[in-house]
Amino acid sequence: MAASLQSVNPTLSRNLSSPNNSSSFAPFRSPFLRFNSTTVASDFKPLVSFRNASSSSPFVTRSAAEPQERKTFHGLCYVVGDNIDTDQIIPAEFLTLVPSNPDEYEKLGSHALVGLPAAYKERFVQPGEMKTKYSIIIGGENFGCGSSREHAPVCLGAAGAKAVVAQSYARIFFRNSVATGEIYPLDSEVRVCDECKTGDVATIELREGDSILINHTTGKEYKLKAIGDAGPVIDAGGIFAYARKAGMIPSAAP
Amino acid sequence: MASSVISSSPFVCKSSSSSKKDLGFSSFTKSSQISIHRCQKKSISRKIVSVMAPQKDRSPGTTGSVKTGMTMTEKILARAAEKSLVVPGDNIWVNVDVLMTHDVCGPGAFGIFKREFGEKAKVWDPEKIVVIPDHYIFTADKRANRNVDIMREHCKEQNIKYFYDITDLGNFKANPDYKGVCHVALAQEGHCRPGEVLLGTDSHTCTAGAFGQFATGIGNTDAGFVLGTGKILLKVPPTMRFILDGEMPSYLQSKDLILQIIGEISVAGATYKTMEFSGTCIENLSMEERMTLCNMVVEAGGKNGVIPPDATTLNYVENRTSVPFEPVYSDGNASFVADYRFDVSKLEPVVAKPHSPDNRALARECKDVKIDRVYIGSCTGGKTEDFMAAAKLFHAAGKKVKVPTFLVPATQKVWMDVYALPVPGSGGKTCAQIFEEAGCDTPASPSCGACLGGPADTYARLNEPQVCVSTTNRNFPGRMGHKEGQIYLASPYTAAASALTGHVTDPREFLQ
Numbered sequence: 219m220a221a222s223l224q225s226v227n228p229t230l231s232r233n234l235s236s237p238n239n240s241s242s243f244a245p246f247r248s249p250f251l252r253f254n255s256t257t258v259a260s261d262f263k264p265l266v267s268f269r270n271a272s273s274s275s276p277f278v279t280r281s282a283a284e285p286q287e288r289k290t291f292h293g294l295c296y297v298v299g300d301n302i303d304t305d306q307i308i309p310a311e312f313l314t315l316v317p318s319n320p321d322e323y324e325k326l327g328s329h330a331l332v333g334l335p336a337a338y339k340e341r342f343v344q345p346g347e348m349k350t351k352y353s354i355i356i357g358g359e360n361f362g363c364g365s366s367r368e369h370a371p372v373c374l375g376a377a378g379a380k381a382v383v384a385q386s387y388a389r390i391f392f393r394n395s396v397a398t399g400e401i402y403p404l405d406s407e408v409r410v411c412d413e414c415k416t417g418d419v420a421t422i423e424l425r426e427g428d429s430i431l432i433n434h435t436t437g438k439e440y441k442l443k444a445i446g447d448a449g450p451v452i453d454a455g456g457i458f459a460y461a462r463k464a465g466m467i468p469s470a471a472p
Numbered sequence: 473m474a475s476s477v478i479s480s481s482p483f484v485c486k487s488s489s490s491s492k493k494d495l496g497f498s499s500f501t502k503s504s505q506i507s508i509h510r511c512q513k514k515s516i517s518r519k520i521v522s523v524m525a526p527q528k529d530r531s532p533g534t535t536g537s538v539k540t541g542m543t544m545t546e547k548i549l550a551r552a553a554e555k556s557l558v559v560p561g562d563n564i565w566v567n568v569d570v571l572m573t574h575d576v577c578g579p580g581a582f583g584i585f586k587r588e589f590g591e592k593a594k595v596w597d598p599e600k601i602v603v604i605p606d607h608y609i610f611t612a613d614k615r616a617n618r619n620v621d622i623m624r625e626h627c628k629e630q631n632i633k634y635f636y637d638i639t640d641l642g643n644f645k646a647n648p649d650y651k652g653v654c655h656v657a658l659a660q661e662g663h664c665r666p667g668e669v670l671l672g673t674d675s676h677t678c679t680a681g682a683f684g685q686f687a688t689g690i691g692n693t694d695a696g697f698v699l700g701t702g703k704i705l706l707k708v709p710p711t712m713r714f715i716l717d718g719e720m721p722s723y724l725q726s727k728d729l730i731l732q733i734i735g736e737i738s739v740a741g742a743t744y745k746t747m748e749f750s751g752t753c754i755e756n757l758s759m760e761e762r763m764t765l766c767n768m769v770v771e772a773g774g775k776n777g778v779i780p781p782d783a784t785t786l787n788y789v790e791n792r793t794s795v796p797f798e799p800v801y802s803d804g805n806a807s808f809v810a811d812y813r814f815d816v817s818k819l820e821p822v823v824a825k826p827h828s829p830d831n832r833a834l835a836r837e838c839k840d841v842k843i844d845r846v847y848i849g850s851c852t853g854g855k856t857e858d859f860m861a862a863a864k865l866f867h868a869a870g871k872k873v874k875v876p877t878f879l880v881p882a883t884q885k886v887w888m889d890v891y892a893l894p895v896p897g898s899g900g901k902t903c904a905q906i907f908e909e910a911g912c913d914t915p916a917s918p919s920c921g922a923c924l925g926g927p928a929d930t931y932a933r934l935n936e937p938q939v940c941v942s943t944t945n946r947n948f949p950g951r952m953g954h955k956e957g958q959i960y961l962a963s964p965y966t967a968a969a970s971a972l973t974g975h976v977t978d979p980r981e982f983l984q
Contacts, residue, residue: 271569301739301828303948310924311575314608314615316622317692318583336956360740363773364946365924366675368580368691387743388773389673394691457693458588467588467701 247276289424289453291380293353294300295433296335297416302357303364304391308373310365317372324348324422326369327376340416343377350377354420354431357384358411361403362391368398376401381422383410383431383442396448399456405443406431413438424449531740541803544710544778545746548686548800548983552669560710568600569668569685571698574654575671577691579622580718584696585772596702602634602663603627604654609919610641613927615640621670634661644884644917652883652918655679655851660885666781667800671698676851676945678769682762683697683789684781684799689770708811709775711746712737712800716753718817723983725861726761726847727853727943727963729753729814730768736812736831743773745809748802750780753816757787760857767852768945771829823941824961827949837968838976843960844938846873846971847952849880849916850923851965853943856889859915862968863895863903866910869982874974877912878932880921887918912971925953934959941970 243456283408300311315322318360331342343350355374362370371382371394375434376380381402382395395403404422422442428444445452454460461467530537542550546558553564571583586593595601603623608616621636626887627635636657638650651657655676663671668682671677689744698704711747714733734741747769754762762779779785781799789797813870821835848854848862859881866873881887890903893903898906913932922932923944934940937956944952947959962970965979972982 249982259688268598273608301948303946305924305946305948305951309950310926311928311984314613314619316579316583316619318580320585333950333955360743363739364675364948366673366677366689366691368673368693386740387903388740389775390689390691390770391762396691397691411859459698461697 265366278468291353291422291424293380293420294351295348295354295414295416295418295420296340296352296379296412297356297357297414297418298331298332298338298358298361298383299411301359301360301363302334304362304367304370304423305364305368307331307362308331308367312373313367313369317369317376323372323376326373327378330373330377330379348377350379352416353378354422354447355379355382355384356411356414359381359385359410361385361387363388366390366394368394371395371398371400371403383422383440385409385411396451397457399452399454399459402445402452403448404431404445405427407441407443410440413440475942477497483964490754494931513732519648519707522625532776535655539635539803539805539847541807543746543802543806543808544684544748544800545686545776546806547802548667548669548786549706549708551667551800552686558708560708561729562708563705564708565703566669566699566706568671568704569665570600570602570658570663570670571695572602572654572658572663572670572672572674572677572731573623573695574603574607574674575609575616575619575623576607576671577695578603578605578626579619580692581673581695581699582626584693585699588696591794593700595632595699598631599633600702601630601632601638601699602654602658602661603632604636604651604657605638606652606654606657607856607920607924608926608930609638610644610917610931611929613929616927623722627791631979633889634663636661644887650884652881652886653854653920655763656766656882657758659788660685660792660883662789662795662809665789665797666785667798671704675770675905676767678774678777679763679851681766681769681777682759682779683785684778684951686776686778687766706777708739708743709744709746711748711778711806711908712774712810713808713812714744714747714749714751715751715811715813716751716816717813718753720753720756720814720816721819723821723965723979724816724871725963725965726764727756727961728821728966729766729816729817730771731824731832731961731963732774732814733812734768734830735822735824737772737830739771739828739893740773741768741830741832741854742775744775745773747772747774748779748808749777751814753814755782755784756781757784758857759784759854763855764852764858764881769831771945793835818883821980822967823966823976824947825962826958829961831947834978835962835969835976836978836980838960839978841960841976842939843941843970843975844930844942845873845875846877846967847880847922847932847944848878848967849882849921849932849938850944851882851920852923852945854880854882854886854918854921856886856893858943858964859890859903861885861964863901864897865965865968865979865982866912866972867898867906867970868893869910869972871972872909872911873971877907877910877971878922879907879912880932881915881918883918887915890915898976910972922952924951941967943967 329349431440451460550558552566636651638647640646664680664683668685670687675689677689766777825831934953934957939958969977969979
């Protein structure tokens with residue numbers, strides 16, 4: 219019997235979506251949005267995120283209704299340019315790796331951004347390594363354009379990156395980042411990629427309203443656009459975890 | 473912009489028993505928000521009548537109140553969300569009609585589905601999922617082969633009706649179910665229907681918008697969600713309208729049109745938006761040419777592309793499926809976020825130079841660019857008509873290619889057409905014969921091939937920093953394999969012409 223979840227007529231109105239972030243994926247904020255599960259698959263397992271063990275992530279799991287707390291990322295920056303497409307993030311030859319398989323998830327991380335041209339002398343992941351030393355990726359316009367491969371945000375998260383700060387995103391990449399909860403896609407207001415260099419030390423502070431990027435090496439601060447409704451989804455660990463927390467999909471039967 | 477544009481003219485399909493008044497113009501003065509009409513496959517005599525959309529001087533009195541007009545995409549999404557009205561920006565839960573996946577993303581999508589819904593979970597509807605292995609098929613790469621096996625297991629377990637399997641990798645013809653490139657197979661197998669919502673784990677799922685449906689690419693996690701629920705949360709996109717009028721020159725193809733448009737608006741020009749194509753030029757395009765147009769919507773960042781269904785659409789679809797469907801059309805007073813008009817008769821063949829699909833240049837201005845190879849294939853430029861066009865040019869030229877010319881039919885059916893169909897004006901020769909005479913490589917096993925590089929042993933992969941003219945869809949660094957490879961995106965005509973000279977070449981050199 220197919221597991222079908224019937225939605226109550228959602229009253230999620232336009233007012234709830236962030237007016238400032240035209241690219242916000244604002245899925246689950248509304249407390250009115252509920253799934254009534256009629257037929258339910260018999261064995262629901264509790265959500266086990268394969269990310270939990272490996273990442274020393276500052277992600278805090280909390281219920282959907284609570285306001286966003288302060289969250290901080292700190293580390294080295296890796297700077298790229300405009301139109302970094304998903305083939306450069308993870309070349310097609312590595313797509314035989316299945317991200318939901320834990321071993322292959324790790325392998326994907328080791329290949330993150332390996333498609334960048336040779337002009338990028340400093341590699342994101344050192345040859346032979348599995349993880350990156352860079353926590354923050356700084357990009358230009360249209361980051362993540364091209365193919366819809368979810369392997370792209372996955373490999374960045376698997377490699378150990380925590381956030382991307384770009385001028386703008388391609389929509390499928392942004393959406394995949396939110397759905398997987400692998401990496402925070404943040405919007406800058408100016409061309410931060412022109413003012414930062416790979417290796418700069420930076421901190422990102424996410425707050426309700428005024429998030430900022432601080433480049434400790436240059437001493438400059440940059441305002442970031444509020445992540446809006448996408449934030450709690452990423453915090454929860456992605457779309458499924460969020461849907462469970464909000465009671466939209468049943469949790470595991472005891 | 474004026475809403476009195478004729479280009480949103482819908483076509484009415486009616487059965488012989490209904491009066492014209494019932495299904496014709498009067499359907500547009502109904503007070504319902506969504507003006508739709510049913511097309512029955514089994515009607516005996518069918519007349520297709522062209523009717524203009526109501527003009528903006530329609531008085532509110534006849535409809536009862538001022539109605540908000542919706543674009544095609546808004547209407548499709550509204551209906552799929554069981555709402556009477558949506559506006560751009562709305563986040564809505566949408567019922568999915570078809571979910572497509574392939575060998576690269578299928579295992580991941582099902583892995584997520586099982587992880588989230590349980591090992592024993594069943595998909596929401598085993599007849600609405602179409603699994604099409606196509607990306608890494610004819611390779612010795614063990615993981616790639618394993619991924620096809622994984623999909624076979626899932627499809628067996630879930631009783632998935634449409635799984636176009638391949639087991640004999642040495643001979644594609646020995647696999648009766650195998651199709652090839654997913655977006656072409658979806659159309660050929662009748663899975664593309666006007667008015668529906670089609671999602672696929674591939675960015676070029678937007679190709680199906682040519683059929684007047686909402687079609688877009690999603691990632692594994694979203695697909696896993698759809699597998700379990702049959703629904704997806706979408707934000708309604710605003711629509712950019714592209715009106716293409718005028719007579720299409722004989723040397724121009726829809727690949728030139730879309731490269732022209734992407735060059736105009738840039739690779740992010742349509743981000744989060746719908747690209748709606750209409751106009752007399754569009755109306756005269758075949759379905760395959762319309763597919764090429766919608767295929768590269770994602771290269772402009774577009775969420776989806778749409779073309780209003782008409783007699784051409786209905787004829788194609790009704791020959792391939794008996795599933796009922798209901799086309800929708802943009803209202804005369806719908807709002808568009810941008811309006812572009814092109815006089816197609818004034819356009820010239822173009823290419824996209826390395827390394828971006830919006831790096832547009834006239835083909836004739838690149839004639840000094842020496843090339844190393846030509847690739848004709850992919851969902852963008854590997855369909856039957858694409859090969860017919862290339863063959864037509866080769867035949868007209870009567871010469872041999874100067875560089876290796878790789879031909880990868882998108883599907884089994886295309887491959888068979890290449891070997892069976894006569895090319896008009898050639899005295900009965902098939903594409904395959906013409907290609908052979910021109911010195912091209914033998915047409916290869918149908919798949920995505922080298923469009924995206926792939927495993928190292930993929931046929932026609934760019935393994936050296938060479939210059940390639942290609943009928944594919946992306947030319948970012950490393951797209952076809954080698955990071956320093958230089959890819960010029962072009963129409964089949966331009967690709968064929970370039971093969972003959974060994975330089976990027978305007979097809980008018982051989983077609984006039």
